[in-house]
Amino acid sequence: MIFGLLLFLAIVSANPAPSAPEQLVAQIKAAYAEVEAENAKLPPPANISEKLIRLGKLDQAGRMAYMKLDLSTLPEADRASVQHQIFAEIGRHDLRYQNELKTLMPSEGWFRLSVYGKEAARAAFLIVQHAVNDQELMRNTLVRLEKLVAEGEAEGQAYAMLYDRTALEFDHRPQRYGTQVKCISGQWQPNELEDPANVNERRKSIGMTQTIEQYLQMFDDSQCAGTV
Numbered sequence: 483m484i485f486g487l488l489l490f491l492a493i494v495s496a497n498p499a500p501s502a503p504e505q506l507v508a509q510i511k512a513a514y515a516e517v518e519a520e521n522a523k524l525p526p527p528a529n530i531s532e533k534l535i536r537l538g539k540l541d542q543a544g545r546m547a548y549m550k551l552d553l554s555t556l557p558e559a560d561r562a563s564v565q566h567q568i569f570a571e572i573g574r575h576d577l578r579y580q581n582e583l584k585t586l587m588p589s590e591g592w593f594r595l596s597v598y599g600k601e602a603a604r605a606a607f608l609i610v611q612h613a614v615n616d617q618e619l620m621r622n623t624l625v626r627l628e629k630l631v632a633e634g635e636a637e638g639q640a641y642a643m644l645y646d647r648t649a650l651e652f653d654h655r656p657q658r659y660g661t662q663v664k665c666i667s668g669q670w671q672p673n674e675l676e677d678p679a680n681v682n683e684r685r686k687s688i689g690m691t692q693t694i695e696q697y698l699q700m701f702d703d704s705q706c707a708g709t710v
Contacts, residue, residue: 503564506551510571513547514540530586531602534593537579538605541612544572576612580619583609592626594635607640617652624648631688638689650674659685660694663701670701 517540527533548568553561583606588594593603610623624644630636639661646657656676664673672694675681682693 502556503560503567506553506556506564507567507571509551510544510547510568513543514575517543530588530593531598533586534583534598534602534605537582538601538608540575541579541605541608544568544575548572573615576609577615579609580613580616584619590626592623592630592636594630595637596635600637603636604640607637607644611640611644611647614647614651620644620648621652642685642688642690659688659690660697663698665706668706669703670698670706672698 521536521539524536527536551568553564556564586606588597593606595603598606607623607627610620613619624641627636627641627644631638631641642659643661646659646661649655649657650662650673656674657672658676658681660672660675660678660681662673663670665671672678672681677684685692685694
C-alpha cells in the first residue's frame with residue numbers, strides 16, 4: 483500500500499499536471515487536431531473545391547477555439563505570453579495552409595465563383611486574408627479580386643476586406659470600407675476609416691449588403707475591454 487502510494491506520487495511528480503497557460507495553448511492545438519481527424523475520415527477530395535473547403539475549416543479551427551478561451555483566468559503577467567504562444571501556433575498552421583493554397587491556385591490567378599463555387603472561394607479568401615506574413619500573396623490576390631468582382635466572379639465583400647487590411651497593414655493609410663475594427667472605449671469601431679460620412683455608399687457600390695452600423699452590431703462589445 484505504501485509502496486503503491488509512493489509510486490503514484492513519483493509518477494505525478496515526474497509528470498505534473500499542465501499549468502493553466504499550457505492548457506489554454508493545448509486547446510488551440512486540439513482544435514486543429516480535431517478538424518484534421520474529421521478530414522481524415524472523409525473520402526479523398528474529389529476536386530479543388532473540396533480541397534479548399536477543407537483547408538478553410540482548418541484555417542478557422544484555431545481562431546474559433548481562441549475566441550472561446552477566457553484569458554481573464556490568468557494572472558495579467560501571463561496573458562501576453564500565452565497570447566504569443568497561441569498566435570505562434572496559429573501562425574504555424576497559417577503558413578502551411580498558405581503553401582497548400584498556392585499549389586491549388588489556377589493559372590488565371592484566383593478561384594472564379596462560377597467554376598469553384600462560393601464556399602470554396604470564401605475558404606481560399608480566408609487563408610489569404612490571414613496571410614499578413616505574405617504581402618505579395620495578399621497584394622496579388624487583391625488585384626485579381628478587383629478584376630473578378632467587376633466580372634461577377636468574386637464577392638465584393640472579399641475584395642473590401644482584403645483592400646482594408648492591405649491598406650492598414652502595409653500602406654499605413656485609412657481603410658475604405660470599414661471592415662477592420664478595433665476596441666475604442668469599450669465598443670468595436672472601424673479602425674482609421676477614410677471619409678466616414680460616405681462609407682455606406684462605398685460599401686453598397688462594391689456589393690456589400692450591410693451598412694457599417696449593421697456590420698458593427700455583429701461584434702460582441704462584451705469582448706471589447708478598455709480603450710485603444
